[in-house]
Amino acid sequence: MSMILAVLLTIRVLAAQTKEPEVVPLWPAGAPGFEARRGEPEQAKDYWVKSIHNPSLTVFLPPKEKATGAAVVICPGGGHRLLVYNAEGIDAAKRLNEAGVAAFVLKYRLGREEGSPYKIEEHAREDGLRAIRLVRSQASEWGIDPARVGIMGFSAGGEVASMVAFGPNGGDSDAKDPIDRLSARPDFLVQVYPGPLGCPETVPKDAPPAFLIVADDDKGAAKVIAKLFQAYRDAGASVEAHVFAHGGHGFNLGRRSKLASIKNWPVRLDEWLSDQGLLSPAKPAAAAAAK
Numbered sequence: 001m002s003m004i005l006a007v008l009l010t011i012r013v014l015a016a017q018t019k020e021p022e023v024v025p026l027w028p029a030g031a032p033g034f035e036a037r038r039g040e041p042e043q044a045k046d047y048w049v050k051s052i053h054n055p056s057l058t059v060f061l062p063p064k065e066k067a068t069g070a071a072v073v074i075c076p077g078g079g080h081r082l083l084v085y086n087a088e089g090i091d092a093a094k095r096l097n098e099a100g101v102a103a104f105v106l107k108y109r110l111g112r113e114e115g116s117p118y119k120i121e122e123h124a125r126e127d128g129l130r131a132i133r134l135v136r137s138q139a140s141e142w143g144i145d146p147a148r149v150g151i152m153g154f155s156a157g158g159e160v161a162s163m164v165a166f167g168p169n170g171g172d173s174d175a176k177d178p179i180d181r182l183s184a185r186p187d188f189l190v191q192v193y194p195g196p197l198g199c200p201e202t203v204p205k206d207a208p209p210a211f212l213i214v215a216d217d218d219k220g221a222a223k224v225i226a227k228l229f230q231a232y233r234d235a236g237a238s239v240e241a242h243v244f245a246h247g248g249h250g251f252n253l254g255r256r257s258k259l260a261s262i263k264n265w266p267v268r269l270d271e272w273l274s275d276q277g278l279l280s281p282a283k284p285a286a287a288a289a290a291k
Contacts, residue, residue, distance in 0.1 A: 022059040026130045031055055050082040050113055055127040057104040057134060060093035061142060068100040069145035070278040073131045076105065077155025080112040080120055087252040088154040095253060099270055099279055102144055106131045108160055120197060121163065128164040129184040137179045145282045150188035155250065158194020165189050165208055166200045188276060190269065191228065193221035193249055203231045209238040211272045213265055215247030240272050
């Protein structure tokens with residue numbers, strides 16, 4: 001009997017490990033104005049995904065015993081022509097799960113894909129805003145504190161993150177859809193070699209606490225990080241920045257790099273999340289006040 005139970009337990013563990021993550025469309029009926037395209041298939045190969053007409057979140061939840069209540073919407077890069085979905089989406093989500101943080105990989109519409117009907121500053125931004133609101137709307141189901149929802153962007157995904165964090169992001173109290181009544185302001189921001197779109201000249205003192213990372217030899221993104229870092233400093237807002245001497249653009253989580261600094265940068269993020277109090281469960285009073 002003990003052998004049979006052991007086999008059954010092993011089967012259950014393997015099934016849990018191989019279970020496909022939940023995918024949740026941002027809008028059940030399709031993106032506003034493009035509902036007719038929601039059924040068009042995505043294209044995926046190797047590391048990338050494109051042809052996204054039904055934007056969605058892929059849900060990665062940490063084990064309940066490790067969950068901190070913090071959550072991050074992840075915006076992969078890809079130049080708005082495709083999404084570097086594996087290395088800047090799935091890998092990042094699993095890494096955050098190890099720290100007890102829930103992660104949601106955003107498939108947003110691509111404004112520079114050939115033949116695309118979408119505009120970056122309209123539709124990609126709309127997807128980012130909706131993603132934050134959707135996560136907050138399902139906070140109880142996913143074991144999340146709605147006051148600890150951040151956004152993380154890589155490269156072009158950093159542009160989406162900036163547009164969400166620094167553009168208009170309040171809820172619409174008159175919206176028919178209750179999700180759209182929720183605030184889309186992220187509670188913290190993680191920018192990994194971001195592009196320039198959406199990067200503001202100034203930020204308010206209460207801007208979301210930010211973690212910024214880039215390689216100095218990534219000239220374009222390094223300028224964006226320098227600009228954003230200075231804006232935060234001028235405002236007296238909370239910011240931490242890491243500029244590595246080498247690493248270039250698109251180093252993802254550093255797993256392909258031979259550079260110790262690049263390989264270990266996710267540890268710096270863990271440390272920052274811990275210092276922000278995001279790797280410890282929120283106090284009940286704080287969580288209740290946020291609802």
